[in-house]
Amino acid sequence: MEYLCDAVIVVYLKEDEEIKRLMKRDNIDEDYARLIIGNQMSIEEKKMRADIVLDNNQGLDELYQQIETLLKGR
16 A cells, blocks of 8 residues: 555554553553554554654654654655
8 A cells, every 4th residue: 555655654652652542542441452453563564664754752742843844854
């Protein structure tokens, strides 16, 4: 699928934080959240396939700054 796009952007997060956010967003327990994440392509594989990788571990302000920098460079 990535060959159908001009660029693939991956926004990644540490797994423990990803699980917390998924549990909160979907109102699910930790086991189910881990099952969902476990059924997806690994983040390392996603990062390898991506043209651009954004780090979402520092919060929204930092993520927005990365996006702004990216857009200014295009």
